[in-house]
Amino acid sequence: MAMAPHHHPQPSCCTSRARAPWGRPCGKHAVVASSCLRHRNVHRAHIHASGLRLGGKETRVTTGTLSGTRSASSVSACSSVSASGVSGVFVVRNPARIVVYVGMSRDVAKTFADAKARGADTENLHLDVVHETTDADDMRSMWKATLAASVRESGALPVGNQPEHEQNAIWEKRNIPRAEAEPSPHIARAVKELVTKGYAIVDGVLDDNLAAAARQDAARLFDAGKVKSIESQRNRGRKDAIAMVSSGADGRARPGTPLAGVAFSTKQLVWEESGGGNDCPGLAAAASLLTSIPAALHAAAEEAGGVTCLTTHRVKAPAVLQLARYTDGEYYACHLDNDPRDATAADGPPGMRSIDRAVTAILYPNENPWDAASSGGELRMFFDEGRRTVDVSPAGGRLVLFDSRTVPHEVCASTRERWAISAWLADADE
């Protein structure tokens, strides 16, 4: 097929390489794993603080590298005045001037307003913005330095940064899907591959029967006019038709987006618009496989002794999946699923925005095998700034995972009906 002119976006935070854990629990010292701008809670999942205690000692961040320090008399004052619109690293102190939390945010005031709205007791806390920047790498390294300095000074982690500290945590563990069952061996293998290679291709995740069932469900949605080409998307280089459907990840059947009006729980799919009764067991099975991936990611992190941008407990299953259909030479030009430079990337509610996407997971309910030589339709992923490509044919039952932030990809023109069920595992403040 004619290749669209490739634009290879630079990673904005994570790299496409799997990350080695930044630190391992040693039993004595706090360690911090790698993190990135949108993952400021990552450290809470893997700082190892066993045997350490925050004494009543005053903790001050006094490193010479901190710049632009400014204080606010209180969180609420800060929300309205000093830190309004500030992006960067901040320190929260209690009235005794003890550092209780070190964080980073694109909008410090909003972070605090949100924490407050969720009932966090922010009233008596003091907030210092210790480093103002919008640069993700800069923010990350400054956050690490600030946290490390605070640990050096106090001999312990700031209390709010301690993973087990429930009571005082401003950013309590939210959106942490708990594994209810062991992930399937296929999913466990896919996750391991993702963590080590930056992408994963695993076959047989849907067996032939389930793939056929999901395909039939998809075809039924299409026949009912639920799978549509979106004009604004066509103009952005994608020619396929899509339906958004609920994944059931929130435990309820509910409408997806207005694009479809279709919903299913992990057990059942009902058409909200038609009053129910149209079960889609194939799609529901695909959905429950896709929504089981975050728990497998978290488990993989624990096994590796550290947490990465992809395996943080903040990564969770989306409430909505995308069902896409390509035919008659339709394609999707090269893009990043999470491209912060995209003007619409921050649109939508938290968890549903493109900027929240951490891992792209795609299941293909097509026939198996898929003859790419005659039908096209490969998913083409670009690595090493486009110097290396990996082509994946959308064979029935196949699961593909990749880093939504760092792997540009395209769908080559497909001359045959080609289905894809996509889940963007999200990492968002909600």
Ligand SMILES: O=C(O)CCC(=O)C(=O)O
């Ligand atoms: O269907 C595929 O293989 C990938 C689709 C895709 O890139 C997308 O929907 O963002």
Ligand SMILES: [Fe+2]
């Ligand atoms: Fe994509």
